[in-house]
Amino acid sequence: MHEPPFVRDRAANERLEGKECGSCGYVTIPERREVCKRCGEYPDWNDVQLEERGTVQSYVVQQRLPGEFETPLPVAVVDIPQEGNGEPARVYGLFTETDPDDVEIGMEAEADFRTMFDIDGLPVNSFKFKRPRGDRL
Amino acid sequence: MTGIRGYGAYVPLYRVERADIAQQHGGYAGGETAVPAHDENIVTLGVQAAKNALANADADGTAVDAVFAATTSDPFDERGVAAHVGHAVGAGTDLRTGDFQGSARAATDATLAARDAVANDCETALVVAADVLRADPDSDELETAGAGAGALVLGDEQVGAVAETASHTTGYVGRFKRGDSPVSGDGRFNRKNYIEAVTGAVDGLAEGVDHGVFPEHDGGWGERAAGAVGLDAALHSTFDSVGYAGAGGVLLDLAAALDEAAAGERVLLASYGPGGSDAIAVDVTTDTTPEMTVQEYLDSKEYVTYAKHRSFRERLGGDA
Numbered sequence: 001m002h003e004p005p006f007v008r009d010r011a012a013n014e015r016l017e018g019k020e021c022g023s024c025g026y027v028t029i030p031e032r033r034e035v036c037k038r039c040g041e042y043p044d045w046n047d048v049q050l051e052e053r054g055t056v057q058s059y060v061v062q063q064r065l066p067g068e069f070e071t072p073l074p075v076a077v078v079d080i081p082q083e084g085n086g087e088p089a090r091v092y093g094l095f096t097e098t099d100p101d102d103v104e105i106g107m108e109a110e111a112d113f114r115t116m117f118d119i120d121g122l123p124v125n126s127f128k129f130k131r132p133r134g135d136r137l
Numbered sequence: 138m139t140g141i142r143g144y145g146a147y148v149p150l151y152r153v154e155r156a157d158i159a160q161q162h163g164g165y166a167g168g169e170t171a172v173p174a175h176d177e178n179i180v181t182l183g184v185q186a187a188k189n190a191l192a193n194a195d196a197d198g199t200a201v202d203a204v205f206a207a208t209t210s211d212p213f214d215e216r217g218v219a220a221h222v223g224h225a226v227g228a229g230t231d232l233r234t235g236d237f238q239g240s241a242r243a244a245t246d247a248t249l250a251a252r253d254a255v256a257n258d259c260e261t262a263l264v265v266a267a268d269v270l271r272a273d274p275d276s277d278e279l280e281t282a283g284a285g286a287g288a289l290v291l292g293d294e295q296v297g298a299v300a301e302t303a304s305h306t307t308g309y310v311g312r313f314k315r316g317d318s319p320v321s322g323d324g325r326f327n328r329k330n331y332i333e334a335v336t337g338a339v340d341g342l343a344e345g346v347d348h349g350v351f352p353e354h355d356g357g358w359g360e361r362a363a364g365a366v367g368l369d370a371a372l373h374s375t376f377d378s379v380g381y382a383g384a385g386g387v388l389l390d391l392a393a394a395l396d397e398a399a400a401g402e403r404v405l406l407a408s409y410g411p412g413g414s415d416a417i418a419v420d421v422t423t424d425t426t427p428e429m430t431v432q433e434y435l436d437s438k439e440y441v442t443y444a445k446h447r448s449f450r451e452r453l454g455g456d457a
Contacts, residue, residue, distance in 0.1 A: 014225045070175060097150050097174055097439075113184045113225060114176040122216070123178055125225070133150065133429065136437035 006124055008032075013126040016050040016111070018082065018089045027082065027089035050089055052111040054078035054129065057090070061100040068117065070096070074103045078129055080111065096128040108132065139252045140294030141419060142261065143194025145427045146392035147185035147286045148379055148434040149173045153446040155280045161443055166280045168356075170380035172446045173269050173284040179208050180218055182286040182385065183267035184225045190263070190288035191226060193427040194295060198227030201290075202259045205235040205251045207243035207266040209314075209383035209410070222265050233259065237384070240410030241352065244287075244387035245417060251291045252299050261292035268385035271450065273319040281354070283380025287388025296395070297421040300403065305337030306413035312354065313411060328358075335362040335407045338416035346370045346418070347402035348394040352409065354381040362407065370405065373397065378435045384410070391419075393431040400424050 011017040012030035020027045024039035027048060036043055059076035062069070074095040079088040095103065096114055109129040116126045148171050155166035173182070183206060191197060204226075206219035219234035235250055237243035244266040251262035267286035272278040291299070309330045313322045335351065339362075349370040351359030356376055363372055373394040375386065382389060387408045394404045404419045429437075441449070 010224065015227050096176055113181045114174070115178055115181060116176075122213075123180070125178075125181055125184075125221075128176065133437050134433070136150070136439070137433055 006119075013124075014113070016052065016080070016127060018048045018050050019045040020048045020082075020086060022046055025087050027087055029089045029091060048082045048086060050080045050082050052127070054080040054088070054091070054109055054111060056103065056105055056107045056109055058105060059103055061103075072100050074098060074100050076103065076109070076129060078109060094128045096130050098129075098131045102131050138294070138298040138300060139255045139291055141289060141297040141299065142196065142292045142295045143190045143192070143290040143427075144296060144392050144395050145186050145189025145191070145193050145288045146389050146431045146434060147182055147189060148375070148389065148431070149177055149182070149284050150437070150439050151441045151446070151449070152378075152438045153441055153443065157443045158280045162275055162279065168377040170281055171283045171285055171378070171382070172441055172449055175449050177269070177284070179211060179267045179269055179385075180221045180225075182269065182284065183208075183218060183222050183265040183288070186267065186286035186288040186388070187222055187226050187263055187265050189427045189429060190290050193425065194290040196261065196290060198223075199229060200261045201226060201228040201232065201263045203233040203235070203251065203254050203262040204228060205237065205247035205262060205264050207237040207247040207264070207384040208268050209238065209241055209243065210268045210270050211238055218267070219265070222263070226263070228263070240412050241354070241383045241387055242408045242410035242412055242415060244384035245406070245408040245415035248289060248291075248299075248388075248417060249302060249415060251289070252302070255291045261290060264289040264291065264388070266384040266388040268383035270381065270383055271319075274447065276319050278320045281376070281380040283382040283386065285375065285379050285382035285389040286385045287390075287392045289388060289391075294422060296423050296425055297419050299417060300420040301342050301418040303338050303340075303342055303416045304413065305334050307334050307337070308412060309334065310411045328361075331358060331409060332362060332365050334414040335409055336365050338414040339366050339368070339405060339407045342405055342416050342418045343368050345403055346405040348373060348398050348404040350374070350390045350394045350404065350406040352387045352390045368405070371397070375431065375435065389431065392427075395419070395421065396426050396430045396432065
């Protein structure tokens with residue numbers, strides 16, 4: 001098995017466990033850093049649990065992508081709140097099962113556990129965003 | 138009695154109308170079949186159902202001491218499902234696991250194993266059953282090869298309890314599948330052997346039942362099994378909306394019954410697959426449903442064309 005990078009990031013990728021800067025409160029996921037990207041300190045990083053939802057801050061619709069992607073594909077910058085207080089994490093994420101016409105800035109998106117890609121046929125699962133299932137009732 | 142702390146289900150968003158499949162390959166078929174999205178597989182389906190069940194149980198993953206997973210459609214000989222569901226729900230590294238496969242009956246194999254674990258030294262056990270069935274384009278199974286998942290959290294008696302169980306093992310195979318090859322053998326029901334296995338399991342448990350669940354890989358047989366044992370109960374099946382979803386369909390249909398069952402009522406589940414049948418009687422103690430009921434999952438859907446449904450299945454390939 002040649003998947004060490006994904007093994008190390010599995011808590012972030014499969015459970016949305018983020019790291020919060022002990023100095024300025026910036027939340028990073030899935031990257032794990034020594035230096036805080038925002039304040040430049042070498043802080044203690046606290047574990048934070050993110051919720052499986054977020055708010056779309058901006059998005060584009062990709063029309064031409066390699067075969068393993070569904071196109072047209074909305075990709076978005078999404079703020080994911082943490083459980084409890086503290087800043088949301090800002091992430092770049094793929095949408096799934098969502099008509100681009102249904103995506104708008106400010107919308108609430110559900111984060112769903114899906115296959116991102118595979119390694120030699122072994123699926124690597126993480127989160128994608130989608131229009132909430134309950135909205136389709 | 139082992140308690141049921143929570144339950145949940147999951148059905149993919151997409152559906153194909155069986156008439157669209159019949160139009161391509163001949164024949165006539167009513168109803169519709171659930172189609173997984175290109176980025177769904179048995180692990181992601183199982184995780185969705187598990188999270189719904191844990192939320193219904195008012196528990197988080199750290200409460201889970203054991204995960205027992207059941208499927209008939211794992212494309213991997215070596216990988217497992219239970220450990221990956223456990224990791225995704227945050228069950229911790231001291232987790233016990235069990236993977237049950239080889240028959241739709243695996244769903245009740247896993248449930249009975251979880252019951253035994255809880256009766257022993259395991260406080261909370263998560264049972265997950267998920268299936269994404271594959272079928273060749275021109276096979277009889279294509280129209281009804283569905284996808285779905287269900288989950289149970291066993292432990293405290295919050296929602297109900299496993300009241301009585303019985304098994305009937307015949308060794309009769311019927312339907313079987315070799316590796317990646319299509320379904321062979323008796324893809325449709327062998328009436329005599331189905332009735333024998335299921336009635337053998339439920340015979341002693343048929344009294345005082347309010348809701349019956351007889352997951353089936355061909356339509357209408359649950360009613361005949363219920364009739365054969367004289368069961369006077371409301372029957373619950375997702376076959377017309379989801380199709381046949383193997384072991385996943387067993388716990389999905391159970392969830393559909395639990396959604397409807399009121400406190401004080403009894404639900405009787407009889408699984409069936411190669412090898413035999415298990416019957417499990419559940420006494421419901423609390424009126425509760427998960428955030429999304431099975432009916433809501435069935436109602437929130439999007440139809441795809443025959444071609445798109447095929448492309449989703451092909452992308453699945455051996456990599457589900």
